[in-house]
Amino acid sequence: MNDHWALSNAPWLDSGPTSRVLTLLSGGGEEARVVGGAVRNALLNLPIGDIDIATTALPEEVVRRAKEAGIKSVPTGIEHGTVTLVVEGKPFEVTTLREDTETFGRKAKVSFGRDWVGDAHRRDFTINALSVGADGVVHDYVGGLSDIAARRVRFIGVPKERIEEDFLRILRFFRIHAAFGAGEVDRDGYLACIAARSGLATLSAERVRMEMLKLLVADGAAAACVAMADSGLQQTIVGGVVYTGTLAAMIAAERALDLEPDAMRRLAALAVAVTEDARRIAARLRLSNSEARALDSMGHRWWRLEGMDEARARRRLYRLGEGPYRDRLMLAWARAGTGADAAHWIELARLPQRWTAPKFPLRxxxxxxxxxxxxxxxxxxxxxxxxxxxxxxxxxxxxxxxxxxxxxxxxxxxxxxx
Known part of the structure; x- marks a missing residue:
C-alpha cells in the first residue's frame, strides 16, 4: 500500500534550511524525505519541532555532499547511519534507510538499504511512519493517513512483535496517544502492552523517566494515565499507589491559573502523598537533583496548606519561596477534592503576584x-x-x-x- 496525500501550506518544506537539506541529498540517484514526527505534526496542524531526514544516500555520501556544500556535519551515530547536518544554525538528523538483519531490542543489527517501504515497516506506529519529499507528496505504506484522520495510535504490524523489539514502546504507545490520539486507546495495542508489561523492568530508569515526563505534559495525560493505571502499568512504573483523580484535578488547576503544564507538579499529583513517595519515585526514575527536590517539597506536609487564610499563606510563601509555595499549594488544592473552593485556592495561588515578602530586618x-x-x-x-x-x-x-x-x-x- 502506498497512499499519497499532498501536504499543502508547508513553507518550512518549500524553502529555508529543510529545503536546502532535501535538495542536497536528492539527485544523482539518491532521494531524501522528511520522516516521522514532523510529517505527523504538519498533517495535524501542530507545531513542528525537530525535523528528521531519511535518505537513500550512504552516510559517507551524506558527509561528502555536506562538505562540498560548506555544511557542517557531525557523525552523531554514523555506525547506525545517522549524521547530523547543521544548516543556518538548525540541526537535522539525517539517517540512511535501514533494514534489520537481526532483531533483539535496541541492539538490532541493521544494514543500509534503499527500500522506503521496508524502512517504514521498521518504525513503531503508523502515524510516525509517514514521509514527505520536497514536492510535498506524503508517502504512506502502513495506513498512517487514515489513523491520522481518526486520531488513532496503532502499532505497525503485530503489536507484540513491535513491543518485543523495544519495551519502551509500551510507554511510547500511551505517550503518543496522550499527545496525538483521541478517544479510547487502540485495543490490540493496549492488550499487547499489558501482556508485555514485565518487560518494563528491563528498561533503564533514564529512558522510562524521559517517556513519563513527556507523557505527563501531553494534552491527553489524564486519560492516558487512567488507562495505564487500569492495566497496572502505572503502578509498576512508580512502585506505589497512583491517584489519577488528583492528576486530573492538578491539570484543571494549572488551566485555571493559566500555567504551562509542569511534569513535576503532575507527577506529584499522580503518585506523591508523602515525602517517602517522592524519594522512592526520584530513585526509580533517576530524577535530577532539582526534580527530586521539587517533588520532595510538594510532598512535605502539603495538607497543612488546606484551610489557610491569607496571613498564614504569606508566612508559607515567605518560608518556601514563590515556586515551591505555588506548587505545594496546587498539590493541596488538587487533593482537596471536588468540594474545594476554587476561587479561594486561586486567590492563594496568585498571592505572589500581589504581595512580595520583605526581608527579615533584624540582624x-x-x-x-x-x-x-x-x-x-x-x-x-x-x-x-x-x-x-x-x-x-x-x-x-x-x-x-x-x-x-x-x-x-x-x-x-x-x-x-x-
Missing part, C-alpha cells in the same frame, strides 16, 4: 548589641525573633522590631539551646 548585630555571644546561641535567638516577626505579620516599625528583639533575648535566657 546578628542587633543581638550582639544586646549581649548575645557569637555562636550557636546567636543563631537560635535569630530563629526565635524571625518566628515572632512572622507571627506578628511582618512588621517593619523600628519600635516594634526592637521589642521583638528584646523578647527573643528574654526567651533565649529562659530556653537556651546549644
Amino acid at each position: 546578628a548585630a542587633d543581638f550582639i548589641a544586646r549581649g548575645v555571644a557569637e555562636g550557636p546561641q546567636l543563631g537560635h535567638v535569630l530563629t526565635l525573633a524571625e518566628d515572632a516577626w512572622l507571627a506578628a505579620d511582618f512588621p517593619l516599625e523600628p519600635g516594634l522590631l526592637a521589642s521583638l528583639a528584646d523578647q527573643a533575648v528574654t526567651r533565649l535566657t529562659r530556653d537556651p539551646k546549644p
Whole structure:
C-alpha cells in the first residue's frame, strides 16, 4: 500500500534550511524525505519541532555532499547511519534507510538499504511512519493517513512483535496517544502492552523517566494515565499507589491559573502523598537533583496548606519561596477534592503576584548589641525573633522590631539551646 496525500501550506518544506537539506541529498540517484514526527505534526496542524531526514544516500555520501556544500556535519551515530547536518544554525538528523538483519531490542543489527517501504515497516506506529519529499507528496505504506484522520495510535504490524523489539514502546504507545490520539486507546495495542508489561523492568530508569515526563505534559495525560493505571502499568512504573483523580484535578488547576503544564507538579499529583513517595519515585526514575527536590517539597506536609487564610499563606510563601509555595499549594488544592473552593485556592495561588515578602530586618548585630555571644546561641535567638516577626505579620516599625528583639533575648535566657 502506498497512499499519497499532498501536504499543502508547508513553507518550512518549500524553502529555508529543510529545503536546502532535501535538495542536497536528492539527485544523482539518491532521494531524501522528511520522516516521522514532523510529517505527523504538519498533517495535524501542530507545531513542528525537530525535523528528521531519511535518505537513500550512504552516510559517507551524506558527509561528502555536506562538505562540498560548506555544511557542517557531525557523525552523531554514523555506525547506525545517522549524521547530523547543521544548516543556518538548525540541526537535522539525517539517517540512511535501514533494514534489520537481526532483531533483539535496541541492539538490532541493521544494514543500509534503499527500500522506503521496508524502512517504514521498521518504525513503531503508523502515524510516525509517514514521509514527505520536497514536492510535498506524503508517502504512506502502513495506513498512517487514515489513523491520522481518526486520531488513532496503532502499532505497525503485530503489536507484540513491535513491543518485543523495544519495551519502551509500551510507554511510547500511551505517550503518543496522550499527545496525538483521541478517544479510547487502540485495543490490540493496549492488550499487547499489558501482556508485555514485565518487560518494563528491563528498561533503564533514564529512558522510562524521559517517556513519563513527556507523557505527563501531553494534552491527553489524564486519560492516558487512567488507562495505564487500569492495566497496572502505572503502578509498576512508580512502585506505589497512583491517584489519577488528583492528576486530573492538578491539570484543571494549572488551566485555571493559566500555567504551562509542569511534569513535576503532575507527577506529584499522580503518585506523591508523602515525602517517602517522592524519594522512592526520584530513585526509580533517576530524577535530577532539582526534580527530586521539587517533588520532595510538594510532598512535605502539603495538607497543612488546606484551610489557610491569607496571613498564614504569606508566612508559607515567605518560608518556601514563590515556586515551591505555588506548587505545594496546587498539590493541596488538587487533593482537596471536588468540594474545594476554587476561587479561594486561586486567590492563594496568585498571592505572589500581589504581595512580595520583605526581608527579615533584624540582624546578628542587633543581638550582639544586646549581649548575645557569637555562636550557636546567636543563631537560635535569630530563629526565635524571625518566628515572632512572622507571627506578628511582618512588621517593619523600628519600635516594634526592637521589642521583638528584646523578647527573643528574654526567651533565649529562659530556653537556651546549644
